[in-house]
Amino acid sequence: MATTTSTAADTSLASVTLEVADLEAAHRFYSAFGVYTYIRLREVPEAHSTGFRGFTLALTVSGPATVDAFVAAAVDAGATVPKPPPAKSLWGYGGVVQAPDGTFWKIATSAKKDNGPATREIDEVVLLLGVEDVKATKQFYVDRGLTVAKSFGGKYAEFAPGQSSPVKLALYKRRGLAKDLGVPADGTGSHRVVLSGTADAFTDLDGFTWETAASPAPTAP
Template sequence: MAIIESVTLEVADPTAARRFYTAAFGLDSQIRLRASTAPTTGFRGFTLALTVSGPATVDGFLDAAVDAGGMLLKPSAKSLWGYGGVVQAPDGTIWKVATSAKKDTGPATREIDEIVLLMGVEDVKASKQFYVGRGLAVAKSFGGKYVEFVADESSPVKLALYKRRGLAKDVGVPADGAGSHRIVLGGTAGPFTDPDGFAWEATSLTSTSA
């Protein structure tokens, strides 16, 4: 079974970005950083989501992200599925922090239960078949709306596919965008570029992060 072994964000200033992600989310080895000035405008077609234990932890992460220089796109709020909010990092990456719990059962923590990469695609069914053909196994599938792939224990993130316009609406930004996605996935399935322009490369967890 093919898996994701790394997620690399391409940023203008890796040192500043590392400082932000450490202060905001406590992320270090989970996300790699690489210097890039590749042109990109508007919505980059993906979001990264942090799943946490409760509303207080959601608020704690969002507050820390704003204090570190992030921009709040959607204040935390209750919804049918739980509680969450959205923030944009200084490098432009959009992050959602959410929980399925609507009430706290304990104090806020800095623990992350799961990191999910949501890729916005034009045709969910076609992209699903593309990735299945490259060895990824489907964990959940809801027709042409959402697909989630099986994540190995060694994988830093779980991969999921969502309609591009639906994903943009969910995080509160216009769906229009062009240029580089500014993200590269590494794993046993690569190297290749998928139908929506997301790049994969052959890489290893043992290589050094920026």
């Protein structure tokens, strides 16, 4: 009987590349925002996209003042705020900005009060993919070798980070993610994000593309 050879053991997230229309402008924005070291940028003018692109990048920071500082830095650099300004909630304090290239960023903290002045330190960066079926996509990635670190039924799943990537990968219901950002869930065209991993290139169940970590991902000088 034939057996199936799995490449799962070799799979992990190595880096996250954002495809942008203007590389120099994106470099200036992300440097001013303070997240440039967590992502790569690739200039792809022809990659058309409209509306919600199906993902967001989330920053976890120490306190509300730091949330406000990152939001202010993003807005000063050209970002827009798609929902009301940062505010308290049941889980903490947070806000959302949309970069000039269209990427959504959520900045949040579990703390509702500050224990010190604002900093520019980031505790964690998570790439949230909006998917139609969290359970099915979670299993897809498990079959490719990713390890589940957290899972909440069909609503959310988070994978253990790869050794070479500063960004964690997580899954969220697409419509729930759009609602959290304060934008319509509709969107067409390219996701404008590419994940690099240690296995062969592939495309997941929701059209997010992976390339091998050895593939070039140009950034601004």
